[in-house]
Amino acid sequence: MTDPELREIVVGKFLREFREKFDRGTIEHNADGARGLYRMRPEQLLQACLEEVFDLAAYLTALEIKVAEQAQELTQLRNELSAAAAAREMTTTN
Numbered sequence: 001m002t003d004p005e006l007r008e009i010v011v012g013k014f015l016r017e018f019r020e021k022f023d024r025g026t027i028e029h030n031a032d033g034a035r036g037l038y039r040m041r042p043e044q045l046l047q048a049c050l051e052e053v054f055d056l057a058a059y060l061t062a063l064e065i066k067v068a069e070q071a072q073e074l075t076q077l078r079n080e081l082s083a084a085a086a087a088r089e090m091t092t093t094n
Contacts (some may be wrong), residue, residue: 030036041050 026036037045
């Protein structure tokens with residue numbers, strides 16, 4: 001995949017999903033319309049951004065751990081397959 005192809009996937013995903021995600025957040029956090037992102041003071045917006053960064057850090061850490069665990073499992077499976085193939089090879093050559 002090229003970078004321009006990846007870009008188009010990201011843009012397409014954003015265009016398909018942003019409106020729905022934004023509307024769900026509005027219903028959850030501003031159902032009566034009394035508040036809203038644009039009505040927030042700059043320091044409130046900054047705090048909200050920081051909270052989102054903290055959430056993202058937690059998501060990324062969980063993902064990092066899961067990827068490492070899966071890589072370890074894959075390495076173990078490869079080792080087991082190699083050992084089984086070597087054992088089969090020894091059996092067929094003897």
